[in-house]
Amino acid sequence: MKSRFSLATLSLAAGLANAALPLPNPPWMPPPASSGAQKSSAPQQPNAQWSTLVGDLLYFYEAQRSGNLPSTNRVPWRNSSATSDGSDLGIDLTGGYYDAGDYIKCTYPMSWAMTSICWGAIDNGQGYDQAKQTPYLDDMLRWGLDWLIKAHPNPNTLVVQVGDGDIDNNYWGGDQHIATPRPSFVINATNPGTDAASSAAAAFAACSALYGSSTPLASGSTPASLRDPAYAQTLLTHANQLFSFATNTRFQTYQTAVPAVADVYASSGFHDDIVLASLFLALAGNSSSFFNLAETYYSNFSMTVTDTILNWDDKTPAIPVLFTQLLSQRQDISGGSQKDLNTWQGRAEQFFDRILNNKSRGYLTKGGLLYYDGDSNDASLNPALNIAMIMFRYAPLASSSQKTNDYQTFAKRQLDYALGKNPMNAPYVVGVNPNAPTNPHSAMASGGNDINNIDTNPVQTRNVIYGAVVGGPSPGDLFYDIRSDWVETEVALDYNAPFLTLAAMGVSKYSDDPFYTSLADGAYASVKPSGKPCDDAFPCGGSGLSRGATIAIAVIVTLVGLVLIGLLVRFFMLRRAKTGKLFV
Numbered sequence: 401m402k403s404r405f406s407l408a409t410l411s412l413a414a415g416l417a418n419a420a421l422p423l424p425n426p427p428w429m430p431p432p433a434s435s436g437a438q439k440s441s442a443p444q445q446p447n448a449q450w451s452t453l454v455g456d457l458l459y460f461y462e463a464q465r466s467g468n469l470p471s472t473n474r475v476p477w478r479n480s481s482a483t484s485d486g487s488d489l490g491i492d493l494t495g496g497y498y499d500a501g502d503y504i505k506c507t508y509p510m511s512w513a514m515t516s517i518c519w520g521a522i523d524n525g526q527g528y529d530q531a532k533q534t535p536y537l538d539d540m541l542r543w544g545l546d547w548l549i550k551a552h553p554n555p556n557t558l559v560v561q562v563g564d565g566d567i568d569n570n571y572w573g574g575d576q577h578i579a580t581p582r583p584s585f586v587i588n589a590t591n592p593g594t595d596a597a598s599s600a601a602a603a604f605a606a607c608s609a610l611y612g613s614s615t616p617l618a619s620g621s622t623p624a625s626l627r628d629p630a631y632a633q634t635l636l637t638h639a640n641q642l643f644s645f646a647t648n649t650r651f652q653t654y655q656t657a658v659p660a661v662a663d664v665y666a667s668s669g670f671h672d673d674i675v676l677a678s679l680f681l682a683l684a685g686n687s688s689s690f691f692n693l694a695e696t697y698y699s700n701f702s703m704t705v706t707d708t709i710l711n712w713d714d715k716t717p718a719i720p721v722l723f724t725q726l727l728s729q730r731q732d733i734s735g736g737s738q739k740d741l742n743t744w745q746g747r748a749e750q751f752f753d754r755i756l757n758n759k760s761r762g763y764l765t766k767g768g769l770l771y772y773d774g775d776s777n778d779a780s781l782n783p784a785l786n787i788a789m790i791m792f793r794y795a796p797l798a799s800s801s802q803k804t805n806d807y808q809t810f811a812k813r814q815l816d817y818a819l820g821k822n823p824m825n826a827p828y829v830v831g832v833n834p835n836a837p838t839n840p841h842s843a844m845a846s847g848g849n850d851i852n853n854i855d856t857n858p859v860q861t862r863n864v865i866y867g868a869v870v871g872g873p874s875p876g877d878l879f880y881d882i883r884s885d886w887v888e889t890e891v892a893l894d895y896n897a898p899f900l901t902l903a904a905m906g907v908s909k910y911s912d913d914p915f916y917t918s919l920a921d922g923a924y925a926s927v928k929p930s931g932k933p934c935d936d937a938f939p940c941g942g943s944g945l946s947r948g949a950t951i952a953i954a955v956i957v958t959l960v961g962l963v964l965i966g967l968l969v970r971f972f973m974l975r976r977a978k979t980g981k982l983f984v
């Protein structure tokens with residue numbers, strides 16, 4: 401019995417390993433930033449600059465790898481690291497991705513990044529294929545999903561974080577001396593976390609759908625070519641188990657079970673996560689009962705899509721878009737009722753039209769970035785790019801060609817902004833052009849190890865973390881490119897995710913270059929603001945108080961204001977406060 405069991409395990413493991421697409425040899429490597437200043441001589445499709453952008457954005461994830469690095473590692477300055485993760489629980493939690501500029505592994509935002517990328521690779525898969533980046537997409541997804549499998553060691557247990565936010569916040573340095581201990585935090589049947597379990601279920605299901613089927617979810621597009629039915633089945637099993645865990649245990653946010661995650665990624669709710677997970681389970685398993693369940697939950701929770709945003713915490717606006725896709729493209733799952741289709745289109749369009757008509761909470765900065773006070777404060781590009789991503793996805797399904805046009809125009813403007821068509825003349829992706837940020841808030845890329853002198857030690861960033869999308873500019877469109885300004889310069893798994901989907905779409909859609917090839921060398925340097933920004937990393941106001949006191953007052957004032965507008969939870973967590981000072 402015993403030996404048969406281990407043989408079966410072995411052959412299963414070998415089967416999984418063999419199914420990965422072979423990586424190019426020699427490997428694809430990101431070209432130097434100067435190559436992003438070379439205009440293509442004529443329109444071409446696929447356009448080489450867009451293809452390079454996809455490659456760069458994927459390469460970022462490779463730089464974020466935790467655990468034992470394989471021989472195929474392309475990031476020369478990275479080492480194997482955190483190779484004892486999980487030892488406190490007696491399980492193997494090595495691998496996966498570091499969340500941002502630091503060294504913790506956070507399941508909740510990572511699950512959204514995986515969900516988002518797999519959804520995009522179903523919709524815009526031909527972009528990865530044309531860019532010849534599908535093997536790297538496969539490699540990137542497996543590095544995340546294989547870890548997520550380890551983080552789900554039995555049906556009712558999910559590891560939601562590895563590493564303690566406070567301990568990690570006091571470390572700034574390379575990957576060889578990462579702060580310890582690195583505790584593992586779990587949710588389980590006695591201490592559940594509805595949002596985290598549902599969100600991981602959504603990631604497994606969305607990626608199962610990608611690996612499991614080549615059926616398009618949008619007309620005229622094909623999923624990326626990485627079929628692996630056995631892997632799809634494994635992912636679907638985890639998705640089903642996690643969804644049962646989420647919905648058959650007490651409903652509560654995961655920080656209620658694990659208070660230690662509250663100052664890192666506290667979630668504001670779980671309704672969105674449950675509905676999105678049911679929809680992706682419907683897609684992955686061709687299941688009309690999951691489709692109907694998503695409808696039931698949406699109505700039982702009395703959800704609306706009027707004025708939310710889209711990010712790691714809130715996925716509500718993605719829901720009517722996926723409903724519309726399933727109702728119009730997958731009648732076998734959804735039944736394809738015209739009445740339901742009209743309802744979901746109406747909800748999607750109400751959300752988008754409010755943005756276009758300046759009736760939403762969001763507004764355009766002078767330079768044209770969609771900005772939400774509060775939600776955009778610590779990562780201004782992220783809500784804007786997430787919304788651009790779903791607007792592009794939805795546009796062909798709109799109820800009129802006028803709306804199709806309007807959505808595409810608006811979304812293209814957001815994408816162009818991030819690609820350098822902005823008052824700073826800066827594309828906000830490291831290494832793609834000479835005007836791109838050079839001081840990302842990434843401890844391992846910086847080469848420094850002095851937490852009190854993040855900006856000057858060293859003066860010049862040691863390692864170029866190609867493809868890293870930074871937080872983004874201020875509401876006044878200013879970008880200071882200061883390493884310690886985590887608000888504007890931090891990198892993160894979920895910042896790259898919508899940009900990656902948009903770039904893959906760009907490969908399949910645009911024969912002209914991404915905007916940045918038209919930027920003159922020195923275009924950013926000539927407008928770069930001097931001094932410091934006013935943001936959560938550099939509170940200002942000239943009160944003469946100590947920095948700690950200023951932060952405390954700013955927090956109290958902010959909280960009072962936010963209680964009034966009902967945003968307390970989302971703001972409370974002071975996301976990614978990696979100054980090493982906010983929490984000590």
Ligand SMILES: *[C@@H]1O[C@H](CO)[C@@H](O)[C@H](O)[C@H]1NC(C)=O
Binds near residue numbers: 477573574575844845
């Ligand atoms: C990887 O290890 C080498 C050799 O010890 C070291 O020089 C380098 O800084 C390390 N990389 C990081 C990101 O810490």
Ligand SMILES: *[C@@H]1O[C@H](CO)[C@@H](O)[C@H](O)[C@H]1NC(C)=O
Binds near residue numbers: 586588
């Ligand atoms: C269940 O989760 C709670 C909260 O993380 C933890 O304290 C407890 O040890 C877990 N129980 C088991 C049996 O793992």
Ligand SMILES: *[C@@H]1O[C@H](CO)[C@@H](O)[C@H](O)[C@H]1NC(C)=O
Binds near residue numbers: 612613
């Ligand atoms: C779901 O249906 C699609 C399209 O008919 C098919 O390609 C796929 O294999 C099916 N997946 C499952 C899990 O049955």
Ligand SMILES: *[C@@H]1O[C@H](CO)[C@@H](O)[C@H](O)[C@H]1NC(C)=O
Binds near residue numbers: 696697700
């Ligand atoms: C939805 O609400 C109805 C009526 O209260 C209830 O019977 C049903 O069990 C609920 N369904 C779910 C999935 O929560």
Ligand SMILES: *[C@@H]1O[C@H](CO)[C@@H](O)[C@H](O)[C@H]1NC(C)=O
Binds near residue numbers: 758763
């Ligand atoms: C959008 O609305 C806000 C607040 O209602 C207003 O201040 C702003 O000027 C409007 N912008 C445009 C472009 O109409």
